[in-house]
Amino acid sequence: MQIDANTMKTGLLGHPVGHSKSPEMLNAAYRREGLPFVYLAFDVAPGDLESAVTGLRVLGFKGWNVTIPHKVAIMDHLDDIEESARAIGAVNTVISEGGRLIGTNTDGAGYLRSLVSETGMDPVGQRVVLLGAGGAARAVGYALARAGVERITVANRTESRAEALASHLGRWTKTSGIGLSRVEDAIREASLLIQTTSVGMHPDSSACPVDPGCLHGELLVSDLVYHPRETRLLKEAHRRGARVHGGMGMLVHQGALAFQRWTGQTPPVATMWDALEESLKETES
Known part of the structure; x- marks a missing residue:
């Protein structure tokens, strides 16, 4: 160059x-x-x-x-x-x-293009659990809400932040905001789990944001972390028969x-x- x-x-x-x-x-x-x-x-x-x-x-x-x-x-x-x-x-x-x-x-549109092109998932009618309530979660949640998902449950360590983001996204789809203590039940009923936090990112790649026991074979697990390319969350999901989608x-x-x-x-x-x-x-x- x-x-x-x-x-x-x-x-x-x-x-x-x-x-x-x-x-x-x-x-x-x-x-x-x-x-x-x-x-x-x-x-x-x-x-x-x-x-x-x-x-x-x-x-x-x-x-x-x-x-x-x-x-x-x-x-x-x-x-x-x-x-x-x-x-x-x-x-x-x-x-x-x-x-x-x-x-x-371009974050939300970029995520949606990645999800559809790599997994073939149609967002319409999906039941989504969104881990995190920061900037990435806002962009991804907005893109999915406008794309026609059935509902979005925002789960965050600080429940008030989850509720605030859920309220914001509620103008486009059904939403709820919960603390992490209730996330396992929500995941069991979900079809799409999206991890938007830094948990599992290098160098702390052994960390997992949720108890792997709540992951299931009817789930698509999407992790925005791209370093490592296969996070522990994705490995645990794959072991349980779930489809996976990385952050690259x-x-x-x-x-x-x-x-x-x-x-x-x-x-x-x-x-x-x-x-x-x-x-x-x-x-x-």
Whole structure:
């Protein structure tokens, strides 16, 4: 990749960002398509977010992704927020259009594309248990609610946060919010379990967010963690005859949607997937 004065700049704002695989994935996509773009990751402390946004604006960045802990706070520093991001309550992608910074959210749509393309599941009529009530849960819950699931039960360690997210999603489907002490009964009645927290992520890959005994063969278990690629939750689900869905696809498809908005071109999804997989193999070796 040749970088010169005409190179278009994109990137990632987060804190921390050292673990991110997005630079490998997006730069591989740019190379594959022969585009004069580069993707860089920037570690920005919460107190420096406004200055960082101003800097990227002045430097002429074409756009950037946003990750923890900035997905909500960045909304105060943009010129406009697209309706889907407003409904989710978080921004994960910024596009610069004519000097204006537009916030959108590709997490939910990226997750839905991954789920359908990798498992063939039709969201309509599914009974969903959503573990967690953070930004990822908001995006995934919104996408599934709009796609026609029958109901969503949000389960979180802090029950009031689960209830708040359930109330928010309740404008699109039936919902309830519960504490983790009641999650096992909900899982036994569910058809789709989605794990949106960091439990089971490297290096604590032996952790499991629920008692494996409540998993069953009529369930599809989806874990947004992608490092390791097969979490303990997925291993336990597989042992009990459940179908499983890992987190790599969501990362690829949300990045592909951002690529499309920044470049105006069809993203090379297979190339992005291969780059992510190769990067994870190097990390795990």
